[in-house]
Amino acid sequence: MKRILRYTVLLSIVFSGCQKSHNKRFEKLSASRTGIQFSNTLTETPELNILNYLYFYNGAGVAAADFNNDNLVDLYFTSNQEADRLYLNQGNFNFLDITEAAGIDNSGNWTTGVTHADVNNDGLLDIYVCKVGKFRNIRGKNLLFVNQGPNKDGIPTFKEDAASYGLDFSGFSTQAAFLDYDLDGDLDMFLLNHSVHPNMTYGKGAQRLQSDPTSGDLLFRNDNGLFHDISEEAGIYQGRIGYGLGIGISDLNKDGYPDIYIGNDFFENDYLYINQKNGTFKEIISEDDMAIGHTTHFSMGNDLADINNDGLTDIISLDMLPEDLETYKTSGLEYPFPSYQYYLKNGYAPQYMQNTLHLNLGNESFSEIGQLAGISATEWSWSVLLADYDNDGHKDAFISNGIKRATNDMDFINFISNEAIQKRLATGMSLEDMAFIEEIPQKKTSNYFLKNTGRLSFEDVTSSWHEKTPTFSNGAVYADLDNDGDLDVVVNNVDEEALILNNLSSGNPNTNFLKISLHGGPKNTFGVGAKVMVYAGGSEQLQEQFVSRGFLSAVPPELHFGLGDVNKIDSVKVIWPNGMSQVLPSPDINTRISLSEAEAKDSVRVHYRKDAWEVRLTATQSEIPFRHKEPATLEFDRDPMVPFANTNEGPEISVADVNNDGREDLFINGAKAQASGLFIQQEDGSLISSQQDLFKIDEMNEDVSHVVFDANGDSWPDLLVVSGGNEFREGKRLQPRLYINQKGRFVKDSLQFSDLEINASKVKVWDLQNDGDLDVLIASDQLPLEFGSSSSQYVYLNGGKGNFKADTSDAYREFIQLPSVKDFLWADIDKDGEEDLIVSGYWEPIKVLKSVDGILRLMENNGLDNTNG
Numbered sequence: 041m042k043r044i045l046r047y048t049v050l051l052s053i054v055f056s057g058c059q060k061s062h063n064k065r066f067e068k069l070s071a072s073r074t075g076i077q078f079s080n081t082l083t084e085t086p087e088l089n090i091l092n093y094l095y096f097y098n099g100a101g102v103a104a105a106d107f108n109n110d111n112l113v114d115l116y117f118t119s120n121q122e123a124d125r126l127y128l129n130q131g132n133f134n135f136l137d138i139t140e141a142a143g144i145d146n147s148g149n150w151t152t153g154v155t156h157a158d159v160n161n162d163g164l165l166d167i168y169v170c171k172v173g174k175f176r177n178i179r180g181k182n183l184l185f186v187n188q189g190p191n192k193d194g195i196p197t198f199k200e201d202a203a204s205y206g207l208d209f210s211g212f213s214t215q216a217a218f219l220d221y222d223l224d225g226d227l228d229m230f231l232l233n234h235s236v237h238p239n240m241t242y243g244k245g246a247q248r249l250q251s252d253p254t255s256g257d258l259l260f261r262n263d264n265g266l267f268h269d270i271s272e273e274a275g276i277y278q279g280r281i282g283y284g285l286g287i288g289i290s291d292l293n294k295d296g297y298p299d300i301y302i303g304n305d306f307f308e309n310d311y312l313y314i315n316q317k318n319g320t321f322k323e324i325i326s327e328d329d330m331a332i333g334h335t336t337h338f339s340m341g342n343d344l345a346d347i348n349n350d351g352l353t354d355i356i357s358l359d360m361l362p363e364d365l366e367t368y369k370t371s372g373l374e375y376p377f378p379s380y381q382y383y384l385k386n387g388y389a390p391q392y393m394q395n396t397l398h399l400n401l402g403n404e405s406f407s408e409i410g411q412l413a414g415i416s417a418t419e420w421s422w423s424v425l426l427a428d429y430d431n432d433g434h435k436d437a438f439i440s441n442g443i444k445r446a447t448n449d450m451d452f453i454n455f456i457s458n459e460a461i462q463k464r465l466a467t468g469m470s471l472e473d474m475a476f477i478e479e480i481p482q483k484k485t486s487n488y489f490l491k492n493t494g495r496l497s498f499e500d501v502t503s504s505w506h507e508k509t510p511t512f513s514n515g516a517v518y519a520d521l522d523n524d525g526d527l528d529v530v531v532n533n534v535d536e537e538a539l540i541l542n543n544l545s546s547g548n549p550n551t552n553f554l555k556i557s558l559h560g561g562p563k564n565t566f567g568v569g570a571k572v573m574v575y576a577g578g579s580e581q582l583q584e585q586f587v588s589r590g591f592l593s594a595v596p597p598e599l600h601f602g603l604g605d606v607n608k609i610d611s612v613k614v615i616w617p618n619g620m621s622q623v624l625p626s627p628d629i630n631t632r633i634s635l636s637e638a639e640a641k642d643s644v645r646v647h648y649r650k651d652a653w654e655v656r657l658t659a660t661q662s663e664i665p666f667r668h669k670e671p672a673t674l675e676f677d678r679d680p681m682v683p684f685a686n687t688n689e690g691p692e693i694s695v696a697d698v699n700n701d702g703r704e705d706l707f708i709n710g711a712k713a714q715a716s717g718l719f720i721q722q723e724d725g726s727l728i729s730s731q732q733d734l735f736k737i738d739e740m741n742e743d744v745s746h747v748v749f750d751a752n753g754d755s756w757p758d759l760l761v762v763s764g765g766n767e768f769r770e771g772k773r774l775q776p777r778l779y780i781n782q783k784g785r786f787v788k789d790s791l792q793f794s795d796l797e798i799n800a801s802k803v804k805v806w807d808l809q810n811d812g813d814l815d816v817l818i819a820s821d822q823l824p825l826e827f828g829s830s831s832s833q834y835v836y837l838n839g840g841k842g843n844f845k846a847d848t849s850d851a852y853r854e855f856i857q858l859p860s861v862k863d864f865l866w867a868d869i870d871k872d873g874e875e876d877l878i879v880s881g882y883w884e885p886i887k888v889l890k891s892v893d894g895i896l897r898l899m900e901n902n903g904l905d906n907t908n909g
Contacts, residue, residue, distance in 0.1 A: 065430065066489075066506035066529065066541040075135040078117045078125050078538045080514075082444065086469040087177055088150075089477060090445060091456075094236060097444045098285070099422065099514025101153040101215070101592030102532045104521075105165045107187060108196040113519040113596050116144075116167055117532055118154045123147035124169065128195060133522055133542060143188075143198045149173070149180030153215030153515070153592035157227055158565045159205060160265065164189055165566070165597070167198065168218075168229075173210035174254050175236060181210045182231075206267040211254035212236055217588035218568060219289050219298045220617050221274075222261065222319050226563035229267060230276075230300060231258040232284040245281070245387025248308065248326065252280035257302065257311075275321045281308045286342035289586040290353040291315075291571070293404050296619060298569055298586075303339030303357050309389045310335045310357065314404060324404065325389050332398050332406040337374070337391040341591030345426035345435050346582045348496055351573070352400035353584065358421040358439065358591075360448075361394045367419075367483075372448040377676040395421065399496070413497050419485045420446065423516040423590035427527050428602030429505075429543060431551040433579065434492035440513035440591070441487050444534050445480035452480045484510035487531065487539075506541060513539065515592040520600065525553045525630055527600055532593075552603035554612070555632040558585055561618065566597040567637060569617040577606035603629060616640055664719060664727055670711045675766060682827045686766035687712070687742065696748040696757045698730075699784030705730075707759065709746060712767050715739035716746075718786070731786055738777060742767045749805045749814050752842030756781040762800035762818055769824045770797055776818060780842060792844050796834065799824040802863050806875070808852075809894055813838040819861035821882060828882075830859035851895045860884060862909060869899075880909035 071077050080100045090096040100118040107114045112129035119125070124146040127135040150172040156165045164187035171180030184202035191197055202208035207229065214232045221228050235255040256278025260267035271278055286303030293299065297315035304310055312332060313321035324331040332355075340358040347354045362368050374380070374393050384390070394416040398406040410416040415437065423440040430436065446452075455461070456476060464473060486508040490498035502508055512534035518527040524546040531539035545551045554574060558567030570585045581601050587594040603609070612624045612633070620640035627633050673687040691709040698705045703721040710716040715735040719727040742765030751758040759779040768774055776793040779786035801821040805814040815838050820831035835852040836844040848856060860881035869876045869888055877889040877896060886907045888899040 064504070064506050065501075065545055066543055068507060068509070069133055069540040069542050071537045074133050074540050075137070076115070076127055076538055076540060077137070078119075078127075078532075079536055080117070080119050080532055080534050081122060082534055083121060084474065084477060086471060086474060089469070089474070090447060090480070091465060091469065091477065092176070094447075095234065097447075097512075097534065098152070099512070099534050099592070100151060100532050101515030101594075102517050102530055102538070103154045103156050103167065103594040104517040104519040104530060104596050105156045105587075105594070106596065107165055107167075108190040108194055109164070110194065111523070113521055114196075115530060116154055116156075117538060118146075118151045118169060118515070118592070120150055120152070121148075124151060124154075129521060131522070133540070138195050141195050141197075144185060145200070146183055149178050150175075151180070152213060153232075155216050155218065155588045155594040157218035157568065157587075159184065159218075159227065160186060161226075161563050161565055162187070163565050164196070168202075168207065168216050170213035170215055170231075170592075172212055175212065179210075181208045182213055182216075184208075205265065206260065209258065214284050215287055215588060215592050217287050217289050217300075217586070219300075219586065220564055220569050221259070221298055221315060223297060223617055225561055225618065226262045227568060228262045229260045230287065230289075231260065232287045232302065233257055234283045234285065234305070235280045237280075243281075243386065245309065245326065247281045248277040248279035250280070251278040255280045255282065257282055257284055270319075274319060275323065276313070277311060277323065277326075282311075283308060285340050286357060286591065287588060288342045288344035288355065289588065290344040290584055291569075292344070292353055292355075292400060294352070294402075301342060301344060301355055301357075303336065303342045305338050305340070307337075307383055307388055307391075309391070310339055326387070331404070333408040334390040334392050334396070336396050337393040340421055341423040343424045343426045343589050344586075347397070347426060347435050347492060348399070348494075349434070349579050349581055351580055351582050352402055353582070354400045355396075355398040355406070356415070356424050356426060356437065357396050357398075358418070358424050359393050359395050360420045361417040362419050363417045370450055371446070372450055372453055377673075381672045395424075409496060414500070415490055415498050418488050420483055421488075422514045423593065425516060425518050425529075425590045425595070427518045427600065429489065429518070429527055429529075430491065430545055431526060431553050431602030432604040433577065433581065433602050433606070434494045436492045437488070437490040437498060438516065438518065438529055439488040439490070440516045440531055441485040442510065442512040442534075443483045444512050445477065446483040447480060449481050455479055484512060486510050487513050511536065511539065516590055517593050517595045519596050520555065520598075525555070526551065550605040552606055552629045554601045554603060554609065554627065554629055556599045556601070556612070556614075557632060557634045558597070558599075558614070559634060559636040559638075560616065561637050564617065567616065568597070570637075571615045572599050572635075573613045573615075574601045575610040575613070576603055576608070598632075614640070615644055619643055664706065664708075665729055666708050666717045666719065668708070668711060669714050671713055678825070679827060686822070686827060689744065689765065691743075692745055694746060694748050698757060698781065698786075700756065707746060707748065709743040709761070710735070710739065712742040712765065713740060716743050716761065734779075734786060734788065737788075738763075738773075741773050744800060745802045747803050747805050747816075751778065751814070751838065752780060753813060753840060756783065758842065759786060760803055760805075760816065762798070762803045764798070764800040764820070766799060766822065766825060766827065768799075772797075774798055774800075774824065776800070776803070778842070778844075789842065792842070793836070795846065798834065799831065801861060804864065806866055808835070809837065811840070813840050816844060817855070817864070819864060821860045821862045832856060833858050833861055854898050855879075855889055855896050858887070882909055884909050
């Protein structure tokens with residue numbers, strides 16, 4: 041009986057384990073199961089290692105495509121130091137190594153990325169491989185394996201012929217992307233390169249305007265099958281400060297022309313090239329450092345796709361921000377703030393070490409929502425692939441992770457910075473010196489799956505979707521390897537076998553799908569650059585036919601749309617690169633369909649919809665002659681523990697008819713060393729500065745808030761300005777300033793508020809006494825130069841003629857004694873006819889002060905105890 045019981049328990053454990061594995065969305069398939077016996081194995085030598093080639097651990101790529109046109113996706117893996125391998129898909133996850141039989145010979149030197157395109161327009165996908173050359177003892181050139189078609193055994197055969205096409209570049213190549221940038225019908229190529237000497241390239245951002253023959257990016261135009269470098273005339277940066285690791289292509293502004301996003305490592309800006317439709321590009325990040333807000337700092341891979349199904353392509357770029365505090369504290373992280381300010385002054389855009397998600401708002405405007413979306417910290421990340429892995433109609437994210445040795449570890453940095461060690465390394469490394477590398481800690485990390493919630497946020501489902509296994513993962517692709525209607529994942533790993541993840545979603549409820557193959561024009565046979573919109577279930581899904589995605593890799597030229605529980609598709613629309621379109625009504629679900637450019641009859645070039653903001657807002661001729669300028673803050677030097685710069689909070693702006701001419705005028709706060717500005721509107725709508733000499737007297741104040749109101753009852757709007765910003769400990773720079781309006785001209789009343797010095801955060805007015813004139817409430821969020829300290833709030837009652845007196849009576853005591861107030865407003869919270877005061881402050885619950893007959897009392901049990909200001 042005991043033996044039976046023992047067996048029963050054992051079987052329960054076994055079946056429990058099987059059930060647990062089966063419940064995962066992805067199943068890891070072993071090399072013995074798939075036949076893919078590939079590992080990107082690294083061997084360090086004194087001649088080539090992480091200490092003399094900074095990208096030694098970046099890994100290699102993978103390309104997925106049907107190279108023999110049998111409707112099965114094959115796999116090409118690059119190896120940094122050893123031979124690349126090509127695997128033929130024989131169905132049901134059985135792969136055959138056909139490298140030698142296919143005529144693929146790429147071993148030795150240093151290989152990085154791989155992509156594919158039909159370069160010679162014969163309907164067969166060719167393979168383009170990037171390599172490093174002209175560096176130390178490496179003499180590689182980029183390779184183009186031209187597909188010769190399948191032999192009698194169905195094996196695709198290739199001939200290396202890069203030189204004949206002008207694509208045998210020798211330099212520091214990372215990855216290539218094929219696109220028709222000039223819409224002339226054939227495929228051009230953007231070649232992403234990287235520099236190798238970061239310590240030698242620090243300096244002004246203007247260096248990006250110079251040209252470096254080995255590390256500068258290149259754009260090649262296809263002229264009748266021969267590719268010519270037209271980078272300079274097209275406006276492509278070719279400087280040696282570019283450390284290109286990520287490239288993405290998309291028509292970001294929906295004008296019909298492909299744009300280019302480049303992710304650069306280290307201090308150089310990312311590049312966002314907007315196609316000017318005349319053979320040139322305009323790079324908008326370096327031209328305007330707020331074009332898309334801040335970007336990633338150490339940019340890795342990226343992907344461009346529509347994450348919220350609004351018909352606009354968004355941008356996700358990876359960095360190396362860790363999730364756990366220990367790694368964060370032991371890593372060399374952001375530059376010190378003075379260094380950061382130095383980089384900004386030298387022509388670099390704002391960058392932060394975090395993953396970024398730039399939400400496309402239209403009209404070449406973006407909002408960075410990485411932290412809001414929950415994707416900002418995913419460790420040392422390389423590839424990101426936006427695709428619908430659970431077929432629910434929303435694009436999820438796969439992120440590859442890990443590095444063989446974490447060169448940003450502070451202990452190692454301190455060790456290797458030793459002067460004696462540096463002298464030894466400067467003379468060339470020996471076998472004995474290789475021991476230094478063993479001091480670098482390894483950083484194996486699990487890859488991430490992030491599920492798109494459909495609400496501009498992602499949920500980390502790594503543990504529930506697959507078995508978490510720490511790896512050194514780099515290049516990756518998605519592809520439906522077994523043609524079952526869901527996307528599998530393939531990852532190129534360092535020093536261990538490639539990762540093949542079988543997606544088990546198909547067949548489960550609410551996992552409907554549609555796959556679309558495109559057949560383009562005679563010189564763009566796979567329809568690169570085409571847009572496909574699927575309308576189903578009341579939503580629109582957009583995808584574009586660009587295959588170079590993630591990091592060093594290329595996905596198949598087939599578009600996969602998840603449909604969730606939708607059983608009927610309204611229509612599918614494709615817009616081809618030549619501006620022609622076609623609509624396919626109600627195609628079947630759970631199948632693959634093919635669309636051909638030859639069948640497109642409708643020209644839609646003029647029908648590209650304008651973005652919502654363009655439709656609603658029309659630019660006028662008037663411009664505000666004011667640009668807010670915050671000086672470099674010393675706050676982080678003075679108090680390293682402050683969470684943000686209180687000195688750099690930006691201006692307030694108010695609208696009022698100052699001179700009673702029926703036109704609205706503007707007042708804008710200035711920062712320290714910048715006078716606030718009054719701008720009077722003219723008949724033609726233009727704005728001119730007024731009374732600048734008056735406000736220049738107090739230009740050293742950090743003006744943080746103001747209010748325009750009738751202080752003395754003469755029906756002319758007066759102005760009260762308060763200063764703060766944590767700039768001064770005491771003195772007149774912290775005194776509120778009242779300006780009385782004398783029939784359109786302000787005069788400063790120096791007697792009012794002269795008894796008050798306050799590091800103010802906000803000023804507002806209200807008729808507290810119900811006597812017909814407006815009283816003043818001035819808030820403070822901290823004592824000067826003591827962030828986190830408790831401050832006092834102030835109430836000044838109006839005598840009726842613009843004469844104000846502080847009131848500390850019991851009526852306002854509970855407001856005055858609040859420890860920190862950042863902002864406040866009036867609202868009738870309980871609908872009793874009297875306006876109540878709602879207050880927020882740092883790390884404090886939102887508070888409500890009930891107004892009863894002019895007396896302010898804190899409201900108990902307001903339901904806001906768990907809020908945090």
